[in-house]
Amino acid sequence: MSVGTLYRGGEGMWTWVLHRITGVSVFFFLLVHVLDTALVRVSPEAYDLVIASYKTPIVNLLEVGLVGAVLYHALNGLRVILVDFWSKGPRLQRQMTWAIGAVWVVLMLPGTFFMLKHTVENLFGSAA
Amino acid sequence: MTATAEAPVAAPVAADVTFRIRRFQPEIDAEPHWEEYTVPLYPTDRVLTALEKIKGEIDGTLTFRRSCGHGICGSDAMRINGRNRLACKTLVKDLDIRKPITVEAIKGLPLEKDLVVDMEPFFDAYRAVLPFLIPDGHEPSRERLQSAEDRARFDDGTKCILCACCTTSCPVYWTDGQYFGPAAIVAANRFIFDSRDAGAEQRLEILNEKEGVWRCRTTFNCTDACPRGIEVTKAIQEVKRALIFRKV
Numbered sequence A: 001m002s003v004g005t006l007y008r009g010g011e012g013m014w015t016w017v018l019h020r021i022t023g024v025s026v027f028f029f030l031l032v033h034v035l036d037t038a039l040v041r042v043s044p045e046a047y048d049l050v051i052a053s054y055k056t057p058i059v060n061l062l063e064v065g066l067v068g069a070v071l072y073h074a075l076n077g078l079r080v081i082l083v084d085f086w087s088k089g090p091r092l093q094r095q096m097t098w099a100i101g102a103v104w105v106v107l108m109l110p111g112t113f114f115m116l117k118h119t120v121e122n123l124f125g126s127a128a
Numbered sequence B: 001m002t003a004t005a006e007a008p009v010a011a012p013v014a015a016d017v018t019f020r021i022r023r024f025q026p027e028i029d030a031e032p033h034w035e036e037y038t039v040p041l042y043p044t045d046r047v048l049t050a051l052e053k054i055k056g057e058i059d060g061t062l063t064f065r066r067s068c069g070h071g072i073c074g075s076d077a078m079r080i081n082g083r084n085r086l087a088c089k090t091l092v093k094d095l096d097i098r099k100p101i102t103v104e105a106i107k108g109l110p111l112e113k114d115l116v117v118d119m120e121p122f123f124d125a126y127r128a129v130l131p132f133l134i135p136d137g138h139e140p141s142r143e144r145l146q147s148a149e150d151r152a153r154f155d156d157g158t159k160c161i162l163c164a165c166c167t168t169s170c171p172v173y174w175t176d177g178q179y180f181g182p183a184a185i186v187a188a189n190r191f192i193f194d195s196r197d198a199g200a201e202q203r204l205e206i207l208n209e210k211e212g213v214w215r216c217r218t219t220f221n222c223t224d225a226c227p228r229g230i231e232v233t234k235a236i237q238e239v240k241r242a243l244i245f246r247k248v
Helices: A011-042 A044-053 A057-085 A090-124 B047-058 B120-128 B148-153 B171-175 B182-192 B200-207 B221-225 B232-245
Strands: B015-023 B033-041 B077-080 B083-086 B101-104 B111-113
Touching: A011 A044, A011 A057, A011 A090, A011 B221, A057 A090, A057 B232, A090 B232, B015 B047, B033 B047, B047 B101, B083 B221, B120 B182, B182 B200, B182 B232, B200 B232, B221 B232
Parallel strands: B015 B101
Antiparallel strands: B015 B033, B077 B083, B077 B101
């Protein structure tokens, strides 16, 4: 069985692939989130137990991933809207791709810092 | 003798170039498979030349479509090094020949043999958008006049050669063969924005359906693939805008 090669698309194709991946990831997060929040009506103790299990470094990393995914999906969504409805959009799609990438990095740097600060201090001890 | 003789032009040097071609012979193969062929080529040779050399000198069973060989008939669209291009417009010097050059059939249409696909679904979508002038009122006794500006409005779409490079580069088309695909939408755009045409409303309704322009996810693969340099995604966007703002 021989498969064909992967299509070598440009930025447009890969931003779309990433848009799908982040979209599906955020959907599954929401699904889990609805389930764990609904748990409080079943048993407040079970709810506390589940929420406590979230206070681990791994879940903290996942939270950073979630913020990154939501932020990317939102920014790229705006880019796609501009591509579709702004007359100059299709010609500027490459520049807009780099622009949303830059905004993503600028927002994620401090975001990641503050989100991971507590975990890192707990794990490695606070300098203060 | 004057001393104005030009510098001697170096004779072009042929180099061995290896092609990795995805072969499928329905009479003997259950599945497509890759095969390698090495042929001497000049940097200015086209990939089409290589295929003809392979067919003529190494393996006569290699099957591909070609007609004009000059990038205007649209017969030899294929996937070269992972991207849709015309074999006759792709020069060896523009490819990295240190690795084998992969050549395979365009994706998303039924594979018939080697590099040949069934183009019928592609042409079905093309026919469905009414790609011909739909005039209004009485037939004029002279030409249908049009200003240069009105002609320029849809110029980009007139360059299409129906090679299917765009449609078969579209990830939506690969998974949803019902989607009209970029080429059909370009053909519709070419008439929708033609001042002499009165069928815009009909075509817009056809493209407003589920498998119409709204399936486009703006991946720009079509724009990148078009060997005629048509801004395909822009053409699709113009149809979307015409539908949203109800203005042609």
